[in-house]
Amino acid sequence: MFTRLFAACSLSMTLLVSPALSQPTNANHPQDHELEQSRSQANSLSRAFNAAAKEIEPSVVFIQRRNLITPVRRDIFGRIIARGEATFQDSGLGSGVIVSDDGYVITNNHVIANAEQLEVRLIDGRSYLANVVGSDPETDVAVLKIDAEHLVSASFGDSDGLEVGDWVLAVGSPFGLSNTVTAGIVSALGRQGVLEQTQRMNPNQPRVLYEEFIQTDAAINPGNSGGPMVDLDGKIVGINTAIYSKSGGGSIGLSFAIPSAIVERVMRSIVESGSVVRGWLGVTMTDLTPEDRAMFGDSEGVLISDVLPGSPAAEAGLEDGDIIYSFDGREIDSVNRLRNSIAISGIDHPADLSYIREGKAYTTKVKLTELETYKREMLGVVELPQTGMSVIELRPDVNNFLEIDPSMKGVVIYEVHPDSPARRAGLMAQDRLLRVGGREIEHTEQLASLFAKGDDRSGLTVEVARGNRQGRTTLYPER
Template identity: 40%
Template sequence: MHKYHRTHWLLYSILLIFVGLVIGLILSAHYGLIQFGQARDSQPVPPKVTEQLAQTGQAFVEIAKAVTPAVVNISTLIKTPSQQASPFFDDPFFRRFFGDEFLRESEPKKRPSLASGVIVSSDGYIVTNNHVVDNAEQIKVFLSDKREFKAKLIGADPKTEIAVIKIEENSLPTIVWGDSDKLQVGEFAIAVGNPFGLNQTVTMGIISAVGRANVGIADYEDFIQTDAAINPGNSGGALVNIRGELIGINTAIFSQSGGYQGIGFAVPSNMVKSVMDSLIKSGKVTRGWLGVSVQQLNSELANQFGLKEARGALVNDVVKASPAEKGGIQRGDVIISVNGKHIENAAHLRNTIAQTPIGTKVKIKVVRDKTEKELDVIIGELPKDTAKLGRGIEKEDSDIYKNVFTNIKVENVTADIARQLELPSNTKGVIVAYVEPGSPAAEAGMRRGDVIQEINKKRVNNASDYRNIVSKIKKDDTALLLINRRGNTLYLTITPD
C-alpha cells in the first residue's frame, strides 16, 4: 500500500511539471519571450507601399519603355585643326635632339565623339545639338536595338545649339512632342541619353527653372534648368515630362568639375520644333524680326515708366523703316505682351519674335507714358547684318564744361571723337568725357565715351540742351537718361548729388 501511494505521488508530480511546462510555453509565446522557427531562415517582410506610390513608380517604368527606343547614340569623327609648331623649335639645338620629323607642323587630327539624339519622325529625322555634329566628317547613329546607320547632316543652327540629321530607314520609333510653354517649376523631369557612352541611361529630377537666359551657351537662350543628372554624352538627348512627352533637348551642364553638379540645361521643345521645321524645310533658319533694341528693366526703370513691377522689355531704339517703326512702336515703350502672351524680359521678347513666322500680324501691347496701348505689327525677316541699322546722325560744335551732375564732365561730339568711338561723324548728343569713380553716375553704369541723347525723355542735341535740361532737375530727383554706347542705345537712371 505504501508502495502504491509513492507511485501515485510520483505520477502526480510528473503531471504537474508537464502542465507547468505547457502553461509556461504558452505564456512565453504570448508575450514574445520565445520566437518559433529560429532554426529556419527568417523571411523578410516587404515594406508597406501605398497604391499611389506604386502607381507612380510604375509610371516611370512605362515612360522609360516608351521613350528609350526613340533616343539614339551618335558617334562622330571630328576633324581638329592643325597646330603650328613652336618657333622655339627652329633653334638648331632642338633640331639636333628631336629631329625634323618631330618639328614638322602637326597634321590635322580626327577625334571620336559620343553623344545622343532623338528620333522625331518615323522616316529617320533626328534632332541633336549643333556642337555634337559641328565639323564632323562622319556621323553614325546606333539605335536601341543595336542597329547602326550612317547619317547625313540636314542643317544646324549655332544660335540655338540645335541640329538635324537623317538616317535612311522607315518605321522608326518616335517621341511625342510636349508643350514647353506650359512647364512649371517643380514638375518631374526625366533625362534620357548616353552619358559616357552608357546607352539608354534614364535619370530623374524636377524642373528647377524655366526661361534661363544669359547663360552664355547660345545666342537665343530660353533654357529649361533641371537637376536630372546630365553628363558628357547626354548632349542631344531627350528631356521628357511625367507623360513621356518631349519637353527639351539636353544641351549643357553648369559644372566646375566637368561632371554632374545638379544644374543642367535643355533647349525647350517649342524652340526646338520651330528650328527643326525650318532646317528640314530649307536647311537654314529664318527668324522673325521686329526691328527694336531692348534692355532689361530694373525697379528704378520700372518706376520711371509707370510699371508696378520690372516685367517686360524696354525699347531703347527703333530701326528706321523696320516692322516696329511701321507698326508705331517708339523708343521708351515697354513691350509687355505679344498676342496676349506676357513678356517677362528682353530675352523673352527676342525669342518670341524670332519664333514668329515671317509675315504674321501680331498684337503688341506696350506701356507708353504710363498708359497701355495695343499696336498691330507685321513681323519681318531678320536681316543678315543688323549691326549698322538705325544709327541717327548730326554734327555738333565742341564746348567742354562742368555740368550740374558734379561728378560728370561732358562735351559736344566732334567728327574726330565720333570716329575714335566708332560712331557716325554727325552723332547727336553730348559725350561723357569723365565719370568720377563711386559717383551715382558710375554706380548707375555710365561710362566714359557714352553719348547722352535724352534726359527725362527730352532730346539732347548739344551741350546747351544738356545744360538747360539738367539745371531743372531737383537735387533728390531721379533722372532718366538715354545713352548711345558704340552704336547701341540703353536707358540709365541716375540720382544727382
C-alpha cells in the same frame, strides 16, 4: 530567488505582449494609413516614370562622331610625314532624338560640329550614317537625317507650360551607356549666361547667343548632350545641352536643356530652308523694375524705351513706353525671352504682338525684317570673295552691338564659308586679324588690296587672335 526573478520576467513579458494581441488590425493605425497612402503615391509616380521612359526610349539614338585621321611619323630631319592611309576614328559621342517617321533627328550643334562622319545607332541595334540637314550654332541645335524605315518618332511637348517643381526625365547615352534615364524636377526656367564658363574653356566652340535654358537636377553627363528631356507624358520639353561643373567632370545637380519651344521652331526653319532666318523688330527694350510694375499695375512684360524709325515695330504702330507682354503666342516676362522669341519667329508670317499702352491692352500684327540683312548693313560687313570670308571693322557702335570691349580696334572675321580657302586655313568667325602678309591690319580696305595681290602659290601668312590665344596660318586666296 532565481525562481521569483524568472517569474517576474515572465509576467513582464506577458504584460508587454498581451496588449499587442488585443490591438485592432494594423490597417486601423493612422500612421499605417498614411504610410500606405504615401506608398501608393510613390508607386503612382514610379508608374508615371515607367510610362514616360517607355514612350521616349525607342526614339532616342546614340551618335558617334568620327574624323579622318592620317597616321604620321617624323623623318630623320624631324619633318612630319604621312605613314599609311587616312582612316575614320571615333572623335566624340552624344545623343539625339528621332522627331519624324521619315528620319529627322534632333541633337546639339556641338555634338556634330566639325565631324566628317556621323553614325546614328538606334535602340534596336540598327546603325545608319547620317547627313547634316543644317545646324544653328547660336542656339546649339542641329538637324540630321537618316535613311531608315520603321522608325518611332517622339512628339514635342509644351516647354512654355513648364513650372518650377515639375518632374522631368533626361534620356541619353552618358559615357556611351545608351538609353540611360534619369529623373529630376525643373529647378528654374529661363536661365541665361550658363555657357560662358564652357565657352571660356573651349574658345573654338561657337558662341551660343540665344539662351533660355530649363535648369534641372536630373543628372546629365558627358554623352547626354543632344538627348531629350521629357515630361511625364513622354513628350519632348527640352534638348539636354550642358552641365555646370567646376572640374569639367560629371553632373553636380545643375543641368540645362534648350526649351522645345525654341528647338521646334529652329528645326522647322532648318528643314524648310536649310538654315535659320532670324527676325528683327527694331526696338530698344528693358526689363520692368519693381517700380515700373507698381506704376503699370503689376504688369508682366518688357518696356520699350526706343522705336527705330522705319523698323517693323514702327510700322506696326508701337511707341516708346509700350509694354510688350506676348509675342507670337509666347508670354513675355523678360527682354531675353522676347529677344529669343523674335530671333526664332521667322519672317514668313505676321506675328501677333500684344502690348499695354496707358493701361489698356492692344494686339497688333507685326512682320519682322530679316536680322541678318540689318546686321550686315549696321556692321558694315565687307566680303572678301578670294578668301571665302567676310570681315568687319571694329568701332564703338559695332563693339557695343557685339558686346565686346568698346575700345577694341582692328578687323574681325564675320563669316567663313564652307569649303573655302579661309575654312581650309582653319580660320573661324570672331577671329581678330592681327597681321596679313606681315602687315598689321587696322582697316578692312587693307585686306581687299592684300588678297588681290597675294601670291596664290606661296600663300599669305595670317596671324589671328582667338579668345586669349594667338595663332598663325597660311591662306591661299583663289583667283
